Amino acid sequence: MATRDDTAPLLDVRNLSLDFGSPRGRVHALRDVSLTVPKGRIVGVVGESGCGKSTLASTVIRLLAANADVTAGEIEFEGRDLLRLSEAEMRQLRGRRMSMVFQDPMTALNPVRSIEAQMLDIQYREPGSAEDKRRRAIEMLDKVGIPDPANRLEAYPHQFSGGMRQRICIAMALLVEPALLLADEPTTALDATLEVQIVHLLQRLQQDVGCSIVFVSHHLGTIAELCDDVVVMYAGEVVESGPVRDIFRNPGHPYTQALLACDPGRIREKTRQLPTIPGEVPDLRRVPSGCIFKARCSERHDRCDREAPESHRLESAVAGGEHRAKCHLREPGRSRAAAEVPS
Amino acid sequence: MSAADTDVQKSPGHDAESVRGAGALLQAWRLLRRDQLGMFGLVLVVLMVGSAIFADLIVPYEPSQILVGPRMGPPSWEHWLGTDHLGRDLLSRVVKGGQVAFMVALASLGAALTFGILLGLLAGFGPQWLDNVFLLLFDGVRAFPVIIFGLATVTLMGPSLWTVVFVVAVTSIPIYARIVRTQTQALKNNEFIVAERAMGAGTGRILGVHVLPNVVGPLLILASMDVPLVITTEAGLSFLGMGVRPPTPSWGTLLNDGYNYIRNSPWPVIAGGIPIVITTLGFTFLGEALRDIFDPKLRKDL
Amino acid sequence: MSALLEVENLRVRFRAMSPLRAMATGVKDPFIEAVCGVSFRIGAGETLGLVGESGSGKSTIARTVMGLLQPAEGSIRFDGQDLVGLGRGEFNRVRRNMSMMFQDPVGSLSPRLTIRSLIVEPFKIHGLSDRELDAEAKRLLEMVGLSVDFAGRFPHQLSGGQARRVGVARALALDPKLIIADEPTAGLDVSVQGEVLNLLARLQNDLGLSILIITHNLNVVRHITDRMAIMYLGQFVEHGPTEEIFYHPRHPYTQALLSANPEPDPDAVSSRVEISGEVPSLMNRPAGCEFHTRCPYVQDLCRSEPPALASDSDGRAYTCHFPLQHDRAA
Secondary structure, eight states: OOOOOOOOOOOEEEEEEEEEETTTTEEEEEEEEEEOTTTTTTTEEETTTTHHHHHHHHTTTOOOOOTTEEEEEEEEEEHHHHHHHHHHHHHHBBBEEEEOSSSSHHHHTTTTTTTHHHHHTTTTOOOOHHHHHHHHHHHHHHHHTTTHHHTTTTTOOGSSHHHHHHHHHHHHHTHHHHHHHHEESSTTTTTTHHHHHHHHHHHHHHHHHHHHHEESSSSSHHHHHHHHHHEEETTTTTEEEEHHHHHHSSSSSSEEEEEEHHOGGOOOSOOOSOOOOOSSOOOTTTTTTSTTGGGGGGGOOHHHHHOOOOOOEOOOTTTTTOEEEOOOOSSSSSSSSOOOOOO | OOOHHHHHHHHHTGGGGGGSSSTTTHHHHHHHHHOHHHHEEEEEEEHHHHHTTHHHHSSSSSSSSSTSTTTTOOSSSSSSTTOOOTTTTTTHHHHHHHHHHHHHHHHHHHHHHHHHHHHHHHHSSSSSHHHHHHHHHHHHHHHHHHHHHHHHHHHHHHHSSHHHHHHHHHHHHHHHHHHHHHHHHHHHHHHHHHHHTTTTTOOOHHHIIIIHHHHHHHHHHHHHHHHHHHHHHHHHHHTTSOOTTTTSOOOOHHHHHHHEEEEEOOOHHHHHHHHHHHHHHHHHHHHHHHHHHGGHHHHHOO | OOEHHHHHHEEOOOOOOOOHHHHHHHHHHEEEEEEEEEEEEETTOOEEEEEEOTTHHHHHHHHTTTTSSSSSSEEEEETTOOOTTHHHHHHHHTTOOOOOOOESSSSSTTTTTTTHHHHHHHHHHHHHHSSSSHHHHHHHHTTTTTOOOGOOOGGGSOHHHHHHHHHHHHHHTTSEEEEEETTTTTOHHHHHHHHHHHHHHHHHHHHHOEEEEEEEHHHHHHHSSSSEEETTEEEEEEEEHHHHHSOOOSSSSHHHHTTTSOOTTTSSSSOOOOOOSSOOOSOOOOOOTTTTTTTTTTHHHHOOOOOOOOOOOOOOEEEOOOOSSSSOOO
């Protein structure tokens, strides 16, 4: 057992692999995924469709579809392997030590119960009278910026706008002061100006409550602003991870580089020919050999076809930071600006 | 794009949609083969429908021919189900009765589907007031007890096979119409319908080409599960003397005759009841298996 | 110079509640104004971007121009012809020159039709089935860079990017002069957004198309539009040449939108302008300048007086009492 001290990570996902059963064959949605969340830090998981980032979050909190099958790995949280816990033990953790905020605020709340009922419900394991819990709920609603919370408590979800509903969901998630908050694309369904508000809100609350956050998103700008560390995923694998500064200023993996190059916010000159990454995400029922990104990589060479790359450590601009990328070109002993002859 | 992500999480590689379109039947067949109860149901259905279609070829005796055997005789090698009070072979009457049953089912469900779809499409796609009127109509008809309606119709039209067909059709139309209406309303605001309108497609084309194929699926499965209901209704009406006239055999008249002579011999009643039970079981098992195949939410994909 | 599309003082309203309910609750005007007096023009070969968030009315404008909605007031002239009040038959003739792409790439394709049938649908609708439909389908698929194999597939078998291209192909079927693209990059990964935009840019070059782009993504707008208009609660708050607006936004809402899509750089000083609150409900429009409830620079005048339309010399217009004078830190 790892010793529990303040430097131990809050959440340590190690070599997680997960398949989904389907009539056409097993989909290898997560392969050898590792992720570390230190206490009190915000870790961003960024990637595009099919990369498995939402699946990863759902696996940590163990809310998966019936056809999901974890085939390998451990998820260590506060000294216990979450994958070995029974459903009853997981229930003890959910809504207490870890909470989750989902993408769609329209459907995340029960439409036929008042906000008050739902916010009191989530405190069902806490000590205290109903009055205490009600007061706590009102305080929390105030903190997340719901105007006139004492009166709005009796209202129903449909009486709030999307942005307000998402704030209520965040309030509920943080009301129990969890150690870990999982946020699965919480701003994707909201307008851009609302996104700014929610992101700033999360920053403030995170300081307040002191929890760690796993923030899943495809929006690079938000990740850059909010997160301390970043994990980049592609087609079920972690291709790069490290402090946010390293990822955005010195990306080590060709996918990360290409992704950043495609982000229109980064392109300073007006252009009519926007960069793209040609090709498609591979079919995860038949995972190709070698590197998962080989079909779309501009620096692909022979080795990439045969051999899956290891995760190599790179230089980090942050003291003590661990920046890793899964690419043959980053193997120590090669020059950084690897001028390989592409195949 | 996050939709694709969550799709992967919920049921990736699960092409619920692949059950439509090309190769749909083959895919459906493969899935059906795995469902034991469904296959059993299929066997029963094929048996019953087959014997109804080929009734005239397979009956051992002329169904209406009296005194081909002893009166009220028990099952024997010559008469597998025994004979009725007029000495008619019960097996032959059962098989022939199947023809009546399925003809009624086909005619009445066919009519109910046709009008149900038509009215449902109009109610779902048309203006709100039209929808309100139709709903009132549908609910009114459904609130009326079928048997009473049957009695009233028989009084007006006289008892016959077509009376039964009419009663069953009229009472089934509102059910199908409502389903089609709800599905149509759900589709009405889908982007692809709006896109068709933006391209200038008329209501007829939209309903016929774009709405209809998307709403009939569940309807056909429902109809197949309604077959036993229709057959039982026909049997009930015939039992009450409101359906087919003698000497045409129908399962309901068999039950009626048998009921009158039940102290002499149980076999006529059994002969009338068994086919109804078999048909009901068969269609129900098959229908449920088909519904599971075509409803993505109910499939278990491990 | 007459433009291809000229919209003037367009007003579109929706009924918010049934007449009975309005009578019962004493609401005199049970309508919401989705579009309030909007005017713009698009010339041949030009691209105009309509930018706004939810409730801004941009999609409503698109649908009204396409004839799916009837305006309460105002005029729409396309190629010199008045569109308002046209019957369906007459509008269908116009529809040969004007087509639309919808937001949901897969959802806007009828799920049980093959791609080939979907692409040639416009021919069938307009009674042009005497053409060689297979050849047309092939031509259109090639134009958007999809192989002919796609013709036999179904929408659910396509990726988002591929389905988008089918939408473009369908929009091009009858050789239109104007394409209205409703959120062409919505639902697409960043790495493939460029595909659709590059395609539209190339087609515009090759075919001389005009494009009206509806989007909330300013970054997209910047690269592909000549001019743009920012909308809030059904009105233009600023419009003009795209690059100008990007470098010198005049309206605080424009500035907020620009800063909501920041460059992904953790060290960029958080120059994100956070505007408070949410878009007000269309049933409760604020008095004075409608943006004043959220404006970081609000002053007394803003609360009481709606600002008039002001114009700059470089073809820009905006509605703000105290327009921004400084350059945006680009």
